[in-house]
Each structure stands twice: as C-alpha cells, then as structure tokens.
Amino acid sequence: MDVNVRGCSSSSSEPQSDPEDNMDLRRGPWTVEEDLTLINYISNHGEGRWNSLARCAGLKRTGKSCRLRWLNYLRPDVRRGNITLEEQLLILELHSRWGNRWSKIAQHLPGRTDNEIKNYWRTRVQKHAKQLQCDVNSKQFKDTMRYLWMPRLVERIQAAAASSGTGSSTTDNLNNNYNNQEYTTINPVLPASRSAHINSSLITPENSSTAASSDVSDPKDYYTFQDNNNNNQNSHMNYPDFHTNQSGYFNQGSQGIEQQHEQNMWFGSEDTMENSWNVEDLWFLQQQFCNGI
DNA sequence: AATGTGGCCAACCGCATATTG
C-alpha cells in the first residue's frame, strides 16, 4: 500500500541526512509503547516511507529500525514458534538452490522472516558443519544435507503424520506424489559412492542429468506445503532433485545403515537437526572424501 | 550459590539497488 505520509510534518525543510546521525534517536530493544505506536500508525496510514513514518508517528527511531521491527515482529501475519519439519526441509532445499538469499527463501515460507530463517541456518545448520569440521558451503556438507538430512526429514514428516493420523497433511502429499508419480521427478546427480545405495530403478541417466541443469525459476512450481499452522494453505510438494521410493527419498536397502539404527538416531529426537552426528553421517562424508568428490 | 559457556534471537550495521526530485 502506498500511503502518503509526507504531509505530516515539515518534511520539505528537514535535513535529508541519515537520521541515524540524530542523537535523539533511540536504539536497542523496542518498548511496548513504541510497538503500539508503530502498530497504530501503520494500521491508520499503512506501511512504507519508513523515515517519514518514523517521524510522523513520533517514534524516535530510524526508518530502518521501524521497518525491521514491523516486518520481523509486529506484522500481523508474522509466524512465531519453532520451525516445523516441513519448513526445515524447505529451507534446506531452497538454500541449496539459492544460497544465502534469505529474503528470497523467506518468500516461500509464509509468515517467516528472512531474519528468522537466517538465524535458524546459522544456529542449527552451521553448527553441524562446525561439528563436522567442514565448511558449510562445501560440497561434502551440501551432499550430506541433500542425501541424508533431507530424506530423513521426509521420513520424519511422514512418520509424524502417520502417528497423528492426519490424512491431508504435507506428508500425505509427499506420499501421494511419490506413489502416484504425480509429478515429474528429477534425480540428483549423485556421488558415485552414494548412488550404489539408491534404488537404481528409480534413477536414470536421462533425468539425472536433467536435474543438474533443471531450470527452476520459481520453487512454487515445486513446493507447496499444506501448512497446518498457517491458514491451511493448500499445497503440494514436488522435489526436483530427488527421486524416492515409497518410504522416502531413496531406498537404503541392505547396504544402508540398519533401519533401527536410523530410527534411534533420528526419530527419537524432537529436533531433526539437533542430534549429534551419527555414524552414517561420518561414513557418508568419509566416502565422499575417499572418492574425491 | 557463583561463575562460565553456548544457544537463541532481536536489532544494528554497511552496502547495493531503487526511487525521487
């Protein structure tokens, strides 16, 4: 919304310099009164033109500060609380695609802010990279996310849905998509060492090569979550970079780590990313290093 | 009980880009 707030003050003669130079400006945590002032002002006049807004509302804050406070905290549709499994999965996938484009990623997580996603990434994901003593941007780490964490997340999502008995959840969409082959799935270009553990019948060189060059301009084409916590947005999900069997992203088969071990390591915890590194993670990384990937 | 440590997250900072006059 484009609201003209310029007429509210003697703005034409105001100094145009950065208001942060103003010694009267407040910094630090916002008070309840400031929050209410900002909310009331925006509800009456709309958002935008933040510097003018800050002045006209009588807030001794920079426009930047007001904007940040509104977008990250006060905005009515901002979603608070833990990042869900579905959101974790989406963050991982979108980050693998776009890197640290937090605002772009946030656009695809309704109610989540770039700041929140950024914080999540730094505190949870980077922590594990640190534990592994590898760079978060390294191929090893990215592959670990892609071929271990994300499939596990899908399994956990499915397990959670199964246990809760919710029939129309994201996981049902996942299952349906996979089972019915509703969408065109594109296989990842897998590390050779890892490919052996994947049901080869689901991988073809044709679509594998397609994956690497898939021209995905808008992830909405691929992801839409049934967001149970946020207005029941109708959604589906389609992974361009994975091909799965019915139980998850790939078939671990007899060569994988035993299912029980897998469950112990991942399904016993509330937070998927909070577990310590397990044997398979280390094994996977080791294989990658050994194969020079 | 006191102190140290680490995680979390709101807020700030600096820069790049867009908009305006």
Added chain:
DNA sequence: CCAATATGCGGTTGGCCACAT
C-alpha cells in the same frame, strides 16, 4: 541524467536465558 535519499538485503553483534561446572 545525476545526485540525494529511501529501501532492502545479508552479515554481524550483543543481550538474555538455560544449562553446565
């Protein structure tokens, strides 16, 4: 077209809190 200003984005910081020692 250009300079000034506003806006948006990603990186970083600092304070609070919980937990460990």
